[in-house]
Each structure stands twice: as C-alpha cells, then as structure tokens.
Amino acid sequence: MLSPRLSIAFFALFLAAVLVTGIFWIFLSDRHGFTAADEPLIAEVLNREFRPGDIIFPKPDWDIGFTRYLRDGITDISYTLDAFTKEELSDLNNNGVNVLWFVVDSEERWGDIRDRFALKEQGRYPAGEAFVIKGQPSGDAVLKLFDFTDDLAQAREVYLTDARGGREACSWERDRWKCGRQEWQYVGPQRTLMAGRWQKANWAHPRTERTLHVVFENTVGASVLVIGSSFLERAYREENGKPVRVTVTVDGRELLKYDNENIKKLYRHRIALPEGAKMIDLSFWVKFDGARHFVFNGYLGT
Amino acid sequence: MTLHRFDKWDWVLSLALALVAALAVMLTSHLVGLVRDEGFYMRTAETTADYIQFSLDSIGRGQFAEPFSKRTITRFFEFNSEHPTFVKNLFGLSHFIFYKKLKLLSFVDSIRLVAALFAAATAFLIYLFGRRFFSRAVAIAAPPLFFTMPHIFFHSHLACFDVPILFFWTATFILYAIYLVERRTGLAFLIAVLFGFAMATKHNVYFIPPLLALLWLAMHVLHYRSLEPRHKGFVGFFRAVPLPLWLMPTVSLPVFFLSWPWLWYDTVKRFGNYLAFHTYHVNYTNYYFGQELSVAPFPFSYPWGMTFFTTPVPQLVCFFAAIALFLCWMFGRGRTPVERHIGALLLIGALFPIFLIALPSVPIFGGIKHFFTGQPILLTAGLAVVLGGAAELFRRWPKVKEQAVQGMVVAAALFVLVIPNAKFVMHGAGFFNALIGGAQGAAEHYMQRNFWGYDILPLCPVLNAVAPRGAKVYVMSYAEGLNWNSFLYLKREGHIRNDIQGTNELRDADFAFFFYEKQNESVLYDLYREFGTVRPLELSETDSVYFSALFGRVQ
Numbered sequence: 001m002l003s004p005r006l007s008i009a010f011f012a013l014f015l016a017a018v019l020v021t022g023i024f025w026i027f028l029s030d031r032h033g034f035t036a037a038d039e040p041l042i043a044e045v046l047n048r049e050f051r052p053g054d055i056i057f058p059k060p061d062w063d064i065g066f067t068r069y070l071r072d073g074i075t076d077i078s079y080t081l082d083a084f085t086k087e088e089l090s091d092l093n094n095n096g097v098n099v100l101w102f103v104v105d106s107e108e109r110w111g112d113i114r115d116r117f118a119l120k121e122q123g124r125y126p127a128g129e130a131f132v133i134k135g136q137p138s139g140d141a142v143l144k145l146f147d148f149t150d151d152l153a154q155a156r157e158v159y160l161t162d163a164r165g166g167r168e169a170c171s172w173e174r175d176r177w178k179c180g181r182q183e184w185q186y187v188g189p190q191r192t193l194m195a196g197r198w199q200k201a202n203w204a205h206p207r208t209e210r211t212l213h214v215v216f217e218n219t220v221g222a223s224v225l226v227i228g229s230s231f232l233e234r235a236y237r238e239e240n241g242k243p244v245r246v247t248v249t250v251d252g253r254e255l256l257k258y259d260n261e262n263i264k265k266l267y268r269h270r271i272a273l274p275e276g277a278k279m280i281d282l283s284f285w286v287k288f289d290g291a292r293h294f295v296f297n298g299y300l301g302t
Numbered sequence: 303m304t305l306h307r308f309d310k311w312d313w314v315l316s317l318a319l320a321l322v323a324a325l326a327v328m329l330t331s332h333l334v335g336l337v338r339d340e341g342f343y344m345r346t347a348e349t350t351a352d353y354i355q356f357s358l359d360s361i362g363r364g365q366f367a368e369p370f371s372k373r374t375i376t377r378f379f380e381f382n383s384e385h386p387t388f389v390k391n392l393f394g395l396s397h398f399i400f401y402k403k404l405k406l407l408s409f410v411d412s413i414r415l416v417a418a419l420f421a422a423a424t425a426f427l428i429y430l431f432g433r434r435f436f437s438r439a440v441a442i443a444a445p446p447l448f449f450t451m452p453h454i455f456f457h458s459h460l461a462c463f464d465v466p467i468l469f470f471w472t473a474t475f476i477l478y479a480i481y482l483v484e485r486r487t488g489l490a491f492l493i494a495v496l497f498g499f500a501m502a503t504k505h506n507v508y509f510i511p512p513l514l515a516l517l518w519l520a521m522h523v524l525h526y527r528s529l530e531p532r533h534k535g536f537v538g539f540f541r542a543v544p545l546p547l548w549l550m551p552t553v554s555l556p557v558f559f560l561s562w563p564w565l566w567y568d569t570v571k572r573f574g575n576y577l578a579f580h581t582y583h584v585n586y587t588n589y590y591f592g593q594e595l596s597v598a599p600f601p602f603s604y605p606w607g608m609t610f611f612t613t614p615v616p617q618l619v620c621f622f623a624a625i626a627l628f629l630c631w632m633f634g635r636g637r638t639p640v641e642r643h644i645g646a647l648l649l650i651g652a653l654f655p656i657f658l659i660a661l662p663s664v665p666i667f668g669g670i671k672h673f674f675t676g677q678p679i680l681l682t683a684g685l686a687v688v689l690g691g692a693a694e695l696f697r698r699w700p701k702v703k704e705q706a707v708q709g710m711v712v713a714a715a716l717f718v719l720v721i722p723n724a725k726f727v728m729h730g731a732g733f734f735n736a737l738i739g740g741a742q743g744a745a746e747h748y749m750q751r752n753f754w755g756y757d758i759l760p761l762c763p764v765l766n767a768v769a770p771r772g773a774k775v776y777v778m779s780y781a782e783g784l785n786w787n788s789f790l791y792l793k794r795e796g797h798i799r800n801d802i803q804g805t806n807e808l809r810d811a812d813f814a815f816f817f818y819e820k821q822n823e824s825v826l827y828d829l830y831r832e833f834g835t836v837r838p839l840e841l842s843e844t845d846s847v848y849f850s851a852l853f854g855r856v857q
Binding site for chain 1: 841
C-alpha cells in the first residue's frame with residue numbers, strides 16, 4: 001500500500017469530494033438560467049415588442065424554457081452569439097430597422113455581452129430576475145444601403161458561364177433565382193449557420209467548372225462592400241470537397257479574389273469601392289460541385 | 303505479493319452484489335431511451351433469434367448441415383457484419399428465449415437482459431479484484447461506487463458492446479495479474495477463453511496481447527539477474543513466457559472465429575472488410591470546450607479532459623489514488639519483480655484505453671464509452687487506498703471501529719451520488735461533474751451535451767396525447783437523431799402510438815423530435831422556420847439545460 005500519510009491524504013480528499021458533490025448537486029447545480037416564474041415574463045416582453053427582422057439572442061443559450069410561451073411567428077432566435085465577432089454581429093443590424101434582443105439571466109451576463117460586442121443599450125425590460133435588453137451595435141458600424149440577401153430580387157442579373165463562353169441565365173421564381181432543373185440549383189435567401197453563426201445568407205451552390213455570377217447595380221452610391229461566404233456543415237464535413245473561388249469584380253475590374261476552402265470558416269471581407277462604382281459582379285466557381293453547400297451574404301454601405 | 307483467499311462468504315457477497323447490479327439495471331431500463339446503436343443491434347438480435355428458430359427447424363427436419371451452410375450464414379449474419387457477433391448472439395438468444403418463447407420480458411428488455419448480466423458480471427469481477435488484492439471492505443464497497451458513476455450506470459442499460467468490452471478488458475488484466483502471482487494453468491486457459499470472447503465482442507482488445515508481451519519482455523530484461531536459472535538463456539526465455547501469452551493465439555483465436563459464423567466462409571475477405579471498416583472509421587463530431595472535433599487531428603487532452611469532467615469527484619479521487627498506488631508498486635523500495643510487473647500491468651490496463659484515444663490520429667467515434675474500459679481497475683484500487691487511509695487515521699483512536707468509519711464514508715458517498723444518478727438516468731451520456739459545474743457548466747463551455755437521439759421518453763406521452771391519428775413525426779435519422787429502427791421499436795414497445803408515422807423530411811412532418819447536439823443546431827433553425835414556431839410542446843431538461851424537445855407545426 002501507499003505510505004500512511006499519502007493514504008490519509010487521499011482519504012481526506014475523498015471526504016472533501018463527497019462533501020463537494022453533496023453540496024453541489026443539492027444546492028448549486030441549477031443556480032443559473034431562467035427561473036420558471038420568469039419565463040412567461042420574458043415571453044410577454046418579446047411577444048409584445050418583437051418585429052419581423054429582429055433577432056433574439058438568449059444567454060444562457062442552453063435554457064430555452066421561455067420559448068414555451070412565445071407566440072407563433074417568432075422564429076428568429078439565435079443560439080450562436082458566442083461565435084460572432086463584434087464586426088459580424090454589427091453586420092446583422094439593419095441600420096436600426098431591426099432590433100437585436102438579448103435575453104439574459106443576470107446583470108453580470110449582460111455586462112459581459114455589452115462590453116464584448118460594444119453594444120449600446122436602447123431599452124431594458126425586467127422580467128423577474130432576468131432581463132430582456134434591446135441592444136444595437138455602437139461605434140463605427142457601417143451604414144447599410146443595400147443588402148445582398150434582403151434585396152436579392154433586385155439583382156441586375158444572375159447567370160452561369162463556362163470556359164467555352166457558354167452562358168445560361170437564371171430566372172426569378174417566387175423567392176429565388178432558379179438556375180437549373182435540380183432542386184439545389186438556385187440562388188435564394190435563407191437563414192443558416194455560417195461557420196456556427198446563425199444569420200441570413202444566399203444559397204449559391206456552384207456548378208462543376210462553371211461560374212455563377214450574381215450581379216448587383218450600385219444604385220445607392222455605396223463606397224464600401226462587405227461580403228461573407230462559407231460552406232455549410234454538410235459541405236465541409238465532406239473530406240474531399242473542393243474549394244469555391246470567390247471573385248468580386250466592379251465595372252470589369254477585379255477587386256477581390258479568394259478561395260473559400262473546404263473548412264468551417266466564415267470568410268468576411270470589407271473592401272472600398274472605387275468612386276462612381278456601378279456594376280458589382282459576385283462570382284463563384286468550383287472544380288467539382290459534389291456537396292458544395294455554399295452560401296454568401298453581405299451588403300453595400302458607406 | 304500474496305492474494306487473499308476467496309471463501310464461501312465471498313461467493314455469497316459477490317453474487318449478491320452482482321444480482322443487485324442486474325436488478326438495478328433491469329428495474330430502471332424503462333427510463334432509458336433507445337440509443338442509435340441499439341437500433342442496429344436489436345435488429346441483429348431479431349435476425350439471430352430467427353437464425354436460432356431456423357436452426358431448430360432444420361435440425362428437426364434432419365437437415366443438420368443446413369444451419370451451417372454458406373447460404374444460411376450469409377442470410378442471417380450479413381446485416382451489421384462490421385462487428386463480431388458474440389454479444390449480438392447473446393442478444394438474439396435472450397430475445398429468442400425470453401420474448402419469443404417464454405414471453406416473460408418485453409421486446410427491449412429481452413435484449414437488454416444481456417446488458418444487465420454483463421453489469422452483474424462486472425460487479426462480480428470488481429468484487430473479485432477488491433477481495434483478492436485488498437480487503438473484503440473494498441470488495442463490497444467498490445461495485446456500488448462503480449455503478450453510481452452516471453455514465454457507467456447509463457451504459458449498463460444498453461444493448462451495446464461497451465459494458466461487455468469493459469468487462470472483458472478488465473477481466474483480462476485482473477485475471478492475468480492473479481495469474482502472475484499464482485501461475486495456475488486453469489486460470490491461464492480461462493484468460494485465453496475470455497480473451498477470445500473479448501475479441502469476438504469488440505476490437506478494442508486487440509492491443510492487449512502486444513501490451514502484455516512488451517511489458518513481460520521489459521520485466522524479463524529488467525529483472526534478468528534475479529530470474530530462476532531455468533528462465534535464463536535462449537530456451538529459458540521461451541520457458542519464461544507466461545502461459546496466457548502462448549494460449550492467446552492458440553485458444554483465443556479459435557474461440558473468436560468459432561463465435562462469429564460470418565467468418566466461416568470467405569474468411570480472408572470478410573475479416574479484411576471488418577478490419578478496414580474500423581481502420582477507416584469516420585469521425586463522429588464531438589464538441590470539446592467549444593471546439594468542433596470533426597476532422598483529425600484531435601487534441602491529446604480530449605479523453606483525459608472528458609474523463610476528468612465526467613467522473614463524479616469522489617470516484618475521480620479514487621482514480622488518482624489508484625495511479626499513485628500502481629506507481630508505488632512499480633517504483634517503491636523493496637518491491638518484488640512480480641509486484642512491479644503487476645503495478646505496471648494494472649496501470650496500463652487502467653490508462654491505455656484513454657491514451658489510445660488521445661493519440662491525435664485515432665478517430666473519435668463516440669463519447670467516453672470508448673475509453674472507460676479500465677475504470678473498474680482504477681476505482682477499486684483507488685478505493686483501497688482511500689479506505690486504507692481511513693483505517694490508518696482511525697487506528698490512532700482505538701475506540702472508533704475502523705470498519706464502521708469505512709462503512710459510513712462509503713454510505714455517505716453513495717447517498718450523495720444518488721442525486722446526480724437520479725437526475726441523469728434518462729440522459730446519462732450528458733453527465734458532467736461538479737468540477738465543471740454540472741450540466742450547466744458543461745453547456746456553458748460547449749461540451750458535447752448528448753449523443754444520438756435516445757433522450758426521447760419524456761416527449762412520447764405528449765406526442766401521443768396531442769397527435770391526431772396517422773400524424774407524421776420527424777425523427778431526425780439523417781442528422782444524428784433517432785435511429786429509424788429505434789423509432790419502430792419504441793412503437794412496438796408502446797412508448798409511441800402505433801398509428802403515428804415517422805419521417806426524415808421536415809416538410810412532411812406534423813411534429814418533430816429535436817435532439818440537441820451543437821452540430822445539430824441547423825436542424826433546429828430549419829425546424830423553427832418550417833413549423834412557424836419556436837414553441838416546444840415538451841422539453842426534456844435537467845438543471846434547466848435542455849437535451850431534447852418535441853415541436854408541432856402551426857396549423
């Protein structure tokens with residue numbers, strides 16, 4: 001056996017462990033989260049204040065009991081706050097048209113979120129011990145003038161080209177640009193996870209050795225373009241999936257080119273547009289289109 | 303090193319503890335949903351039971367060779383042929399006897415009975431180890447402390463291979479340790495036979511013979527000078543090799559092949575397919591401190607960290623005490639070569655499963671069930687140190703009875719461990735200890751909350767109550783949710799109404815089960831938009847952390 005001293009030390013540790021275990025599981029294991037009494041109060045605020053386009057961020061994101069009381073039609077809840085950077089969270093804001101709601105179980109929790117994302121508190125609704133906070137990005141947030149997802153229908157044209165000069169136009173049908181007979185051959189808006197960050201984006205599954213062009217006209221006099229792209233999980237878990245080459249061309253001049261690799265990553269670029277920029281062509285090319293579940297989003301701003 | 307005798311009282315006590323373990327598992331089986339793997343193994347149990355019936359019928363007709371023909375073997379053993387069949391044969395046999403013939407148990411329980419019996423065998427084994435190496439007090443206290451680890455208790459219910467392989471892994475190491483002291487020929491054969499069944503259960507154990515051989519070789523070289531003369535020299539070397547190591551290829555291999563009919567034909571091709579399946583096994587995504595582990599290399603700390611945070615703290619103290627004890631046996635002054643050998647052997651038996659998964663290139667295909675195989679060794683030896691410490695301390699106060707103190711300490715530990723076990727019996731794979739903050743702390747750190755859609759039983763009564771006749775429920779089979787077979791078995795078992803249909807298409811569904819894993823979150827967002835609501839009809843939660851939910855489409 002071990003030396004008496006060491007054995008006694010382990011015995012003392014074991015006793016302490018029993019004590020800690022008892023205290024923790026009896027008194028402490030359920031000390032955070034939203035109380036049952038607060039859940040309907042939280043929902044009452046959101047049911048009253050929520051407008052289409054708003055996004056709700058509950059924190060903690062593992063306690064969704066309050067959703068039991070939410071009215072139908074509220075579906076934009078994101079459990080991915082921790083994955084965002086300050087800039088990415090700021091991209092979700094639509095110039096104050098929509099609101100980011102933060103449902104938190106304590107003042108301390110809200111303080112952490114506010115400081116991390118440099119948020120401005122616009123309103124506060126106590127719900128028992130919890131809070132529902134109306135927050136907006138502060139500081140150097142870009143003014144959004146044209147959103148590639150919200151305004152997708154206004155794209156000047158969407159089409160495919162191939163290396164031999166072939167061209168195939170896509171047509172707008174109901175809520176998307178149809179680019180072929182297959183179910184997945186379209187460019188259309190959806191809510192999805194871009195490398196773990198839930199947000200709106202355009203599905204743009206590219207086709208083998210063809211270039212998918214989405215062309216927007218800068219009718220808003222924008223001086224800045226922000227573009228984000230990523231593969232969805234189904235794609236990057238495909239071991240031999242090919243990267244998508246993303247090119248941004250403005251009035252025939254190539255301003256940005258990068259390979260969206262087959263990994264879990266949100267590619268985000270912000271580029272300055274030349275003075276008087278008119279036609280903006282976002283294009284996507286892939287060597288082989290197997291499981292290339294690919295999305296992009298972004299906006300034109302100042 | 304001398305071992306304690308195992309007398310008739312030990313037989314009575316060990317068998318009683320084994321019975322209690324089996325009863326505890328069977329009596330709580332109705333609380334544990336069907337995990338994904340069970341969907342496959344229960345289907346296999348059905349085909350094996352059909353094979354038994356077919357064999358009896360064939361023999362009854364005088365066609366004695368028919369059950370062993372290639373056509374028959376292919377027909378009944380092709381399904382799930384990526385895993386050996388020993389435990390699946392037992393599932394099938396139990397299902398045949400207790401469900402099909404005697405109608406004593408329900409469909410699920412007739413198969414899970416085998417799991418309960420392996421839990422019983424493990425309790426017996428732990429008692430044996432505790433009694434022979436340490437004391438009767440350790441032997442009595444260790445099995446209940448082992449089964450009050452929530453992951454162990456949860457997995458003990460399942461008609462899977464994880465607790466059976468835990469039993470075989472531990473049995474091989476413990477019996478081999480006893481063999482090193484006693485050198486009994488009968489024990490060597492028992493080890494070889496058990497190891498054959500171990501190979502026929504799961505491939506984890508293939509590492510054992512090289513490990514034992516290398517360890518023996520190291521000990522042989524290190525203690526060469528103190529060897530008996532007949533074990534020296536070239537011939538002596540072969541004479542010194544422990545008998546179980548000779549018997550593993552000569553006895554264990556035939557046992558393995560005999561127990562797996564699929565290998566009786568096209569042996570090389572089929573065995574090659576089996577090895578290839580596991581060599582190139584896909585990774586199942588796991589979350590570890592917010593890191594999505596879906597493509598190798600994985601962090602070396604993963605299985606160590608998971609063991610640290612998923613073992614209740616009292617048992618964790620035992621684990622560390624056991625490691626200290628084995629190191630003391632290996633390196634302590636005045637230790638005999640056999641003691642050093644046993645110290646190293648038990649340390650390897652306890653920690654190698656964790657070390658193996660820690661290697662960055664090894665696929666992670668599941669949770670801690672893949673590396674908890676050595677925990678009976680750690681717990682029992684560690685408990686011996688702890689109770690030894692209690693004895694040392696109270697020896698200084700002669701008025702206090704040593705056994706009474708030991709009994710009270712163990713009783714207190716069991717009492718406090720009842721609480722987490724009660725909380726997690728339905729979602730045991732989601733248990734995390736107090737050091738990380740329990741379920742809430744683990745969720746806060748984005749640890750893997752659950753695995754593959756078994757946490758369904760609290761949702762079923764609500765579905766049954768609200769679903770109109772013929773309603774369709776999304777079961778999430780394609781997204782690490784409920785196994786389709788498991789869904790059918792839940793209906794057969796009466797948990798889900800028989801007229802309710804399953805679907806894997808959200809757009810076809812009236813209702814939807816959602817099983818939380820971080821990597822499944824996209825399904826939740828799709829579900830919200832498809833159904834037009836975020837309002838769950840029911841949530842399965844522990845300590846406010848949700849594990850699964852039932853949703854209904856807004857009409």
